[in-house]
Each structure stands twice: as C-alpha cells, then as structure tokens.
Amino acid sequence: MENRFLNIFPGLSEERAIELLYTPMAQLEDASERYIAAAHLVNFPSERAIDALLAAVENRDSALDNRIVRRKAVETLGRLKVERALPVIRASLQDEDNYLVENAAWAIGEIGCSDPEILEELTALLARPRQSYRTIIQTLAKLGYTPATGRIAAFEQSPEPPIASAAITAVGRLSGERAGLERLLPFLQHPNVNARRGVIQDLMDSEYFEAIPRIAACPVSAVFRLRGIRHLADAGVPIGAVSFQQVESGLDRVIVDHPRFLEPVHRYERTPHLEELIEELYSTDFGRCYLATQTIIDHYPDAGPALVASFEAAGHNDYGAHYHIVKLLGWLRFGEAREIVVGALHDRRPQFMKSRSAAAIALAELGDTRVPADLRSCLDSFIWELKYACLIALEHLEDPTGAQIALQDSDWVVRAKAERQCTAPLAH
Template identity: 65%
Template sequence: MENRFSNIFPGLGEEQAIAFLTMPLEQMEDTSDRYIAAAHLVNFPTDRSISALIAAIEDTNPALDHRIARRKAIETLGRLKAERALPYIRACLSEEDSYTVENAVWAIGEIGTTDPAILEAIASVLTRPAQSYRTIIQVLAKLNYQPALERIVAFEQSSEPPIASAAITAASKLTGDQSRAAALMDYLQHPNVNARRGVLQDLMDVEYYPAMSEIAACPVSVVFRLRAIRHLADRGVPSGAIFFDAVEPSLDRTLKDHPAGLKLVHRYDQTPVLEFLLSELYGTDFGRCYLATQTIIEQYPDAAKALLATYEAAGHNDYGAHYHIVKLLGWLRHTPSYDLIVSALQDRRPQFMKSRSAAAIALAQLGDPRAVAELKSCLGLPIWELKYSCLLALTQLGDLSGCEVLKDDEDWLIRTRASRLAQAALTH
C-alpha cells in the first residue's frame, strides 16, 4: 500500500476520526469531516476502526455527505485489507450508484478472495450498463476468475480505449498468452491521453517487457513512464526475463526527457505564436505540452525571457508547467537561469518532485561547474529518480566521483547504473 500521502491529517486521532464518522450530520460543524474521517482511518488498522468503517457502509442515508463518506469507507477497508468486511462490501455490488460499485469491486480486489460467489457477483456487473468496466475487468484478472474470460473478451472491441486495453490485458493474463498483449502497443500513441496513461498500467499488469522502449517514447508525464519502466525492471531483471541492457537506454531517455525522444501524437498545421505555446505548458495532456516544448526549442530559441515571465506569473506554483519551464531553460542553455534551476533542484514540495530530476538534467545542459556540488548534495537522498538524474548530469559535467559514491547504494538499479558509468569512465 502506498503510504506517502495517507496521513494527511496528522493531528487527527483514531478516536476523534471514529467520532466524526458516527456523528449525525446535523451535529457537525463541517459535514466534510465525515469523508475525512473515513479516509484517515487507513492509518489505524484496528478492530475499532474496521468496525466503524463497516458501520459507515451499512448506513444508507441518501444525503450526499453520507454517500461520499460511505464510498471512502469502502475504499479504506480495501486499503486495510479487512477480510471480515468482505460480506458488507459484496452487498454494495448490487447498488445503483456506479461509484459505490466501483469502490466495492476495487476493495475486494485489494482484500483478495477465491470465493466463487463473490467473484461471480463482480463478473455479473459487466452485464449492467454504465459501470466502471475497466476496474471490474482489472480485478477479475487480478483474482484470476477464469469463468469471466468470455465476458471480458467482448470488451476488447469497446469504443473506449482504456476499457478495450484493460480487456486485452485481462485476456492475456487469464489465458497465459502474452502474444495477445502486443495489441496494446498501438495505445501508447493514441490521441486520447487517458488511453495512453491507462495502457501503461496494462503493460505493467501483464509484464510485457518488449514494450520498454516504446513506453519511454510515449508522450505522457514522465511520472507515468518512470513508474512503468521501474515496475518492469524490478520484475524482469531479477527474474532473468530481461537484462539491464534493455532497461538502461529507456530509463536514460525517459529521465533526460527531450521531446525529440518521444513519439508525439499531436501536430500543428502552422507554427503557433509563442504566447500560445507557453499556455500549452499548463495543460494536463503532456502530449500537447511536449509538442509545445519541441516547437519552442526549434522555433523560439530566444524564448527564455518569456519563459521566466510565465514562471513568475503562474509557473512557479503549477507543478506541470514548472517541470516544462525548468527543462526548457536547460535545453535553451539559458545560463542566467542557473539560480532558478538550482532552486528547483532543492524544491521539497511533494508535487514538484519530478522538477528536481528535471533540474538536474537542466544543470548539465548549462555546463556550469558550480552545479557539481549541488548535484552531489542530492546523492544521499532516498529518491531514486533524482539520484539517477544526478548521475547522468554529473557524468555529462565530467565529474565521475558520484558513480563511486553510489556503487554501493541500497537500490539495485542505482548501484547497477553507477557501476556501469564508473566502468565506462575507466575505458575512456
């Protein structure tokens, strides 16, 4: 279970959270506290908390604040892997609210079960209209429910790409036929950003190692690509399914993240004005952000002043645009931005973590020897993406001592890459 962002209300104790969850809405100062309590109880895996969450599920009060807290309670029970909650969660599968059904299916998938009655109840939801079919299909495959195969295969032709790719993945897993997963590759360059993001998870689920280089070229946020590559590396290399030689170029290209290394899915009919391109850096579809980045590099080599202006106006506080601006200042080799890029390297805001790696690569592009000390200061941090990026940057800057420091790192991937860089240095 991912714990980094679980305890977001550190002052809220178990007893008070349970009190909020059971308090009548009319007695609450802020009715959203009910939802907060249902989420926060994930930090207390006790019988008391589980009982309170089950009671919240059984409360079918139709008020909106009750309903959203109830959905969250189902999710939290899934995160807690509370087996005794299974009968109560299963009962939610027959409800009309598709969001409640989706959370129930997901929670059962997290808890796990081999009960054919529960599994068939999940599969039967596939025949109902307007459901979250992707989640249902994923859980049926995760729980290896073979009787659902025929019903899942029918969704391979869905007009919604995330559903179709989930069905292909599930069928591949249930049949053990990995050749079916080759059909997923086309979705990596789908115009729909949700299709591109979704298929990365699908490729992880089916552990389709031939996709590694194509994942690196997929125009979505670097966060999604790194997660997929790291997942495949962590499973494929130790098992012998792939060698690190297959991982290294894809990982290097992804962390450097130059748009020339991507297969872009959008095009401009004519070169847009710089103002439009800057606005594109704030979009949620990174495919469009990367197209704007590439166009700025190629058509507006003097764009640094405008980049700094948009950074001051809004980019400093928008984690997507922040990332692209930092990277661009490096690609444009704007040496006066050295201090700004160093501040991005040191930025501790959780949402801006990818900008730290971007800053490492950008500093290497500037070629300022002062950056060596800044980059070395990050080598002891427990952030593998940042350490890897700093290794690449330090190598480009001609300082290979970072390789020696990380040759005994606790992370196998960092150890391997550092050793390779050190070995390459000895041969040159």
C-alpha cells in the same frame, strides 16, 4: 502500496479521525471532514479504525457528501487489505452509486478473494449498464477468475480505449495466451491521453517486457512511464526476462525526458506564437506539453524571460507547467534562471516531486561549476528517480563522485546505474 502521499494530514490523530467518522454530517463545520477522516485512517490499521470505516460504509444516507465518504471508506479498507470487510464491501457491489461499486470492485481485488459467489457477482456487473468496466475487468484478471474470460473478451472491441486495452490484457492473463498482447502497443500512441496512461498499467499487468522501449516513447507524464518501466524492471531483471542494460536505455530517456525521444500524437498546422506555446505547457495532456516544448526549443531559443514570467505568475504553483518550464530553462541554457532551477531541485512539495529530477537534468545543461555539490546533496534522498537523475546529470558534467557514492545505495536500480557509470567511459 504506494505510500508517499498517504499521510497528508499529519496533524489529524487517529482518535479524532474516528470521532469525525461517527459524527453526523449536520454537526460538522466542514462537510469534507468525514471524507478526510476516511482517507486518513489508512495510516492507522487498528480494529477501532476499521470498525469506524465499516460503519461509514454501512451508513446509507443518500446525501452526496455521505456517498463520497462511503466511497473513500471502501477504498481505505481495500488499501488496508481488511479481510473481515469483504461482506460489507460485497454488499456495496449492488449499490446504485456506480462510483461506490467501482471502489468496491477495486477493494476486493486488493484484499484478495477466491469465493466463486463473490467473483460471479463481480462478473455479473459486466452486464449492468454504466459501470466502471475497466476496474471490474482488471479485478477479475487479478483474482484469476477464468470463468469470466468469455464475458471479458466481449469488451476487447469496446469503443472506449481504456476498457478495450484492459479486456485484451485480462483475456491474455486468464487464458495464458500472450500472442494477442501486441495489440496493446498501438494504444501507447492513441490520441486519448487516458488510453495512453491506462495501457501502461495494462502492459505492467501483462509483464510485457518487450514494451519497455515503446513505453519510454509514449507522450504521457514521465511519472506514468517511470512507474511502468520500473515495475517491469523489478519483475523482469531478477528472472532474466530482461537485463538492466535493456532497461537502462528506457530509464535514461524518460529521466532526461527530452521531447525528441517521444513519438508525438499531436501536430501543429502552423507554428504557434510563443504565448500560445507557453499556455500549452499548462495542459493536462502531456502530449501537448511535449509538442509545445519541442516547438519552443526549435523556434524560440530566446524564450527564457517569457518562461520565467509565466513561472512567477502561475507556473510556480502548477505542478505540470512547473516541470516543463524547469526543463526548458535548462535546454535553452537560460542561466539567469539558475535560482529557479536550484529551488526546484530542493522543492519538498509532494506534488512537485518530478520537478526535482527535471531540475537535476536542467542544472547539468546550465553547466554551472557549483552544480555538482547541489546534485550530490540529493543522493541521500528516498526518491530513486531523483538519485538516478542526479547520476545522469553528474555524468554529463564529467563528475565521477556521484557514481562512487551511489555504489552503496539501497535501491538496486540506482546501484546498477552507478556500477555502469563506474565501468564505462565518461560521456562527453
């Protein structure tokens, strides 16, 4: 379970969270308090906390605020893998709230279930309108329910790409036939950003190791691509299905994350003005951000001051634009922005984590003599992506000390990168 962002309310005690869940909505100062409590109890897997979460799921008050709490409580029970919650979660599959049904299906998959009656109830949801078919299909595949294969196959031609790709994946997993999995690859260049993001998860679920280079070139956030490649590396390298050398190329490209490494899905009919391009850096579709980034590099080499102005006005607090601006300041060699880039390297805000890796690459591009010390200081981080980025940056600066330090790192990918650097000539 990814736990970097779970304990985001450190001042909230278990006792207070439980108390909040039992408090009627009308008695709360803020309607969101019970939702926060349901989310926070993932950090306290005690029997009392579980009882409070179960009570929250069984609270059938139809008010929207309560429905939202029920959804979060089901999700938390799933994250905690509470087996005794299965009967309550199963009952939620019949609820009229489709979002609660989706969370219930997901939670059953997290907890694990081999009861054919429950699995058949899950499958029956595929015949109900307006359900979250992707989540249901993923859960059935994860639980290995082969009787659902035929009914899932009907969704392979869904007009909704994330559903179609999930169905292709599930049929492959349940039938054992991998030949059809290559049909997933075109989704990596689909115009719909959700299709691109979703198929990376599908390729992970399929353990389709051959897709690593294609994932690296997919124009979505580096977070999605790194998650996919790292999962496939962790699964494939120990069994010899893929070598670290094969993985390394994809990782390097995603960590450096220059838009020239990507296969774009968008085009401009004309070259936009710089102001328009900077606005594109705030898009939630990173495919558009990467196209804007490449266009700025190609056509606006003096964009540094405008980028800094945008950063100071809004980008400092927008984690997407923050990332792209930091990268651009490096590629444009805008040394006047060194303080911004160093600040990004040491930014501890969880949502801005990917900007730390971006800053490492940007600092290497800036080439300041003080840079190696900043980069080496990050090699004791718990964030493997940051350490990997620092190794690439230090190699770019022809500084071998980072690789020597990282030879003892706790993360095998970081160690493998360091070993490769120590045995290969320095890059120029």
